[in-house]
Amino acid sequence: MGYRTLQACLQDLEATGQLVRIEQEVDPHLEAAEIHRRVFRAGGPTVYYAHVKGCRFPMVSNLFGTRERMRFIFRDSLSIVRRLVELKADPGQMARRPWGYGRLALSLLDMLPRKVSSGPVLAHGSSIDQLPQLQSWPDDGGAFITLPQVYTEDVDHPGFRRSNLGVYRVQLSGGRYRPNEEIGLHYQIHRGIGVHHAAAIRRGEPLRVNIFVGGAPAMSLAAVMPLPEGLSELSFAGALARHRIAMIGRPGQLPIYAEADFYIAGVIDPQRKLPEGPFGDHLGYYSLAHDYPVMRVERVVHRPGAIWPFTVVGRPPQEDTMFGELIHELTGPAIATVIPGLHAVHAVDAAGVHPLLLAIGSERYTPFAQRKRPQELLTTANAILGQGQLSLAKYLWIAAGEDDAALDVHDVPGMFRHILGRVDWTRDLHFQTCTTIDTLDYSGGAVNEGSKLVIAAVGPAMRQLPTEAGSLQLPDGFGPARLCMPGVLAVQGPPYRRAADGEDDAVETFCAAFTGADPINRFPLIVIVDDVDFAVHSLNNFLWVTFTRSNPAADVYGIEAFTEQKHWGCRGSLVIDARIKPHHAPPLVEDLETTRRVDALGARGGPLAGII
DSSP states (O other): OOOSSHHHHHHHHHHTTOEEEEOSOBOTBTHHHHHHHHHHHTTOOEEEESOBTTBSSOEEEOTTOSHHHHHHHTTTTHHHHHHHHHHHHOTHHHHHOGGGGHHHHHHGGGGSOEEESOOGGGSEEOOGGGSOOOBOSTTOSSOEESSEEEEEOOTTSOSGGGOEEEOOOEEOSSTTOOTTTEEEEOOOTTSHHHHHHHHHHHHTOOEEEEEEESSOHHHHHHHHOOOOTTOOHHHHHHHHHTSOOEEEOOTTSOOEETTOSEEEEEEEEEEEEEEEOOEEOTTSBEEOOEEEEEEEEEEEEEOTTOOEEEOOOOSSSSHHHHHHHHHHHHHGGGHHHHSTTEEEEEEOGGGTSTTEEEEEEOOOSSOSSSOOSOSHHHHHHHHHTTSGGGGGOSEEEEEEGGGOTTOOTTOHHHHHHHHHHHOOTTTSEEEEEEEEOOTTOOTTSBTTEEEEEEEEEOSSOOSOOOSSOOOOOOOTTOOOEEEEETTEEEEEOOOOOOOTTSOOOHHHHHHHTOOTTSGGGGSSEEEEESOHHHHHHOHHHHHHHHHHSOOHHHHEEETTEEEETTEEEESSOEEEEOSOOTTSOOBOOOOHHHHHHHHHHTSTTSTTTTTO
């Protein structure tokens, strides 16, 4: 069955024991988010907050908090949608295998939005200050909508076919916004709304925006999907929900999602920006306050019995991890049809998603038994970095599938072992400098600015990876050293300190203390960290520290490094400086008093007893 409303989905979850109600009052300031994080970490149910402090609307979170619940919610449509994505990537499949797409043909009608004259969402008026004022982290700049569906259209080509429905965070309060009149809209440079906004600015006119909250769960998933260009999110939502999405059409207005729980209408002034943020984001740090578009609010309405869904982002894994896994399940099989030679790619959630990609490709350019160096892999790597959200990657590690048929991009330690056993640091490092990275990644020192590093490895293993740190002589100020995984050494370094020239030369000094003949070079990868015990405590800690706290062009060093014909390499170990730098954003830390309050909810007799 496809749910038409959020209420229908929640009723089904409650009937099947997948929802817990909290009847006592919950504060949307920090407490609701803390409850959500704790329940998510425990693999718990969807949480319904019946009484929200300072607000008449109930809230719900952790709707998509487990793989099993995601598959349950979309149980009747996942196979159809998977076929749809395959067909969009390679239309010829239907001609070659028509028997495999018969059911899909019956669902094509669901992909056409249905125009209606009215709907439940228009039933009651409200205002921004009457909405749940959710704040997830102590230093957030105000209250945010964390699960919105932001709808815009191309002003040059209006209509749903070139529309965009995306999850872009919306700041409801705080900062310099005029209460009830203005809200902040944060989007990243590669998103579809950015194209629409640029067109409106070029024409010198405001961009109309509709924000929906709630409605069919399919709308939320469609809004986060990295869909092929030309496939409307509304069409995708219809296929996923197994019904045509009802949109209210009125002259001179953007279409309105009829079954949404809440609807906010407004326009973005092409000339006006205000600081938005800070906001605790999915890399595990605050994204700081920066100028972003301001939306002038014209209307706020809601349906009868409206429920406010929300999620919380922070250091992975979080609920958005589940979105990522389902997206991979739906789109992964089609990736080879988009980039020839690419077998699989994995954005590593524990590393913050965009900072680290692992990929497996083919190496067919050299048809000899012993391949000498990566060639096709580099072509594939460039294609990966030109694809949508994959273009935000900071580190891309890519290996040839021919070297190990069992290689799996989701086996992160296995990928590192495979590549580190084969990589040649004199040849296999390929940098892109002065380029764009994730807006939320501050390792580059400025918004959207940073570098990329492709590490490609092919052929038989050329070294044995050590499995013990052993006894090592380290320069003064460095140590202890701990093994992270075979071949990877974490070394505690001195705190980052800028010298008079504005740089810290500690890692250069570390590298200069060794020659290529020293035993430390048995470890192909060395990572300099602030807290070695934290970094080696778990694989997730290592990945998070290493790839969120380094910018390749600035923070990758090497023992016996050299530059030849503008190619940089090293003859000894590769060394990554993953210490915290002054320009980095602060990491997210929970409020202790709020944590104690939530502890009480999990005590015997509490609504979350046995869950958290």
